[in-house]
Amino acid sequence: MTALLTVENVEKRFGGGRSLFGGAKRAVHAVQGVDIAVNKGETLGIVGESGCGKSTLARMLVGLDRPSARSIRIEGIDPSDFERGNTRVLAKKIQYVFQDPVSSLNPRKTIRTILETPMIHLLGLDKPAREARLEELMQAVKLSPEFLDRYPHEFSGGQAQRIGIARALAAGPELIILDEPVSALDVSVQAQVLNLLADLQQRFDLTYVFISHDLSVVESVSDRVAVMYFGRIVEHAEARELFRQPRHPYTKLLFDAAPVPGKRSVRGEAEPAELPDPYAPPPGCAFAPRCPNVRDRCRSERPTLAADQPSPTHAAACFFPVEA
Numbered sequence: 001m002t003a004l005l006t007v008e009n010v011e012k013r014f015g016g017g018r019s020l021f022g023g024a025k026r027a028v029h030a031v032q033g034v035d036i037a038v039n040k041g042e043t044l045g046i047v048g049e050s051g052c053g054k055s056t057l058a059r060m061l062v063g064l065d066r067p068s069a070r071s072i073r074i075e076g077i078d079p080s081d082f083e084r085g086n087t088r089v090l091a092k093k094i095q096y097v098f099q100d101p102v103s104s105l106n107p108r109k110t111i112r113t114i115l116e117t118p119m120i121h122l123l124g125l126d127k128p129a130r131e132a133r134l135e136e137l138m139q140a141v142k143l144s145p146e147f148l149d150r151y152p153h154e155f156s157g158g159q160a161q162r163i164g165i166a167r168a169l170a171a172g173p174e175l176i177i178l179d180e181p182v183s184a185l186d187v188s189v190q191a192q193v194l195n196l197l198a199d200l201q202q203r204f205d206l207t208y209v210f211i212s213h214d215l216s217v218v219e220s221v222s223d224r225v226a227v228m229y230f231g232r233i234v235e236h237a238e239a240r241e242l243f244r245q246p247r248h249p250y251t252k253l254l255f256d257a258a259p260v261p262g263k264r265s266v267r268g269e270a271e272p273a274e275l276p277d278p279y280a281p282p283p284g285c286a287f288a289p290r291c292p293n294v295r296d297r298c299r300s301e302r303p304t305l306a307a308d309q310p311s312p313t314h315a316a317a318c319f320f321p322v323e324a
């Protein structure tokens with residue numbers, strides 16, 4: 001398998017530095033020491049609770065946020081374009097679909113203008129080529145070409161998200177970061193958008209990074225899944241393997257807390273608890289205060305991601321993982 005995107009030891013701190021009077025300002029450690037490789041044509045799911053750093057990581061992958069310490073490489077892109085945040089080069093290769101479809105579209109622009117903008121600025125297409133591409137895009141996202149001269153507020157959430165997806169496709173990217181793409185939609189519309197994304201992946205040979213807090217959605221779309229907690233990846237594995245046999249106690253807790261039709265909730269034990277102070281990450285495992293398997297070592301030493309012996313592709317950052 002060829003990695004299209006490789007992320008090594010990426011970090012993002014917000015704040016820090018020196019105040020006007022010379023004192024050290026505290027920094028939020030939003031993402032710490034993240035390594036990811038995304039293979040061509042696959043969907044990597046990233047799952048975790050609110051505030052764990054999913055969106056910050058995603059924004060760094062498309063160059064919307066600059067990493068504090070970095071190594072992000074995309075096949076076919078000169079690393080210096082990444083260093084300089086050369087959005088024009090990056091945007092041709094990698095695009096972003098936002099969670100809130102309506103507010104992510106400029107309310108004063110027609111759909112035609114929204115979709116034509118990347119064609120002009122990134123691809124330099126002339127009018128006839130743009131017309132042909134507009135038709136192709138609208139047909140791909142299953143919207144009538146009549147919608148092209150309307151404004152974003154005239155659309156339902158599901159339709160607006162189809163337009164957001166068409167905008168992401170306009171420049172012909174290879175990789176799309178989908179940041180909670182169906183969370184704001186009605187359940188009945190979610191499945192339609194997920195099916196559309198699967199069709200488009202086949203048709204345009206796309207690679208996806210799919211970010212969500214919703215386990216059932218992540219399970220249904222992902223080839224591999226990375227679980228994030230407090231800015232770090234704490235477990236990753238092939239999707240089927242992870243959902244069959246979670247190894248990190250946090251992953252297990254997420255699974256136990258997920259609502260399953262007909263199953264009585266066990267939320268009592270999995271109620272979201274306070275995350276550690278993001279200004280002062282603990283020396284040991286960040287999950288230790290919530291962990292049912294916690295021992296002394298976990299509070300002083302931070303476990304690194306290590307692949308399990310029986311399954312070299314399944315890694316959990318835990319000294320005392322959940323037994324098979």
Ligand SMILES: Nc1ncnc2c1ncn2[C@@H]1O[C@H](COP(=O)(O)OP(=O)(O)OP(=O)(O)O)[C@@H](O)[C@H]1O
Pocket residue numbers: 014015028029030048049050051052053054055056057213278
């Ligand atoms: N611009 C910022 N300035 C300061 N702190 C920030 C900023 N953006 C994010 N953070 C902090 O970084 C951490 C990770 O936030 P992030 O939005 O990436 O998490 P998330 O998992 O995507 O959550 P959500 O699903 O709620 O968006 C949080 O502690 C958040 O408060």
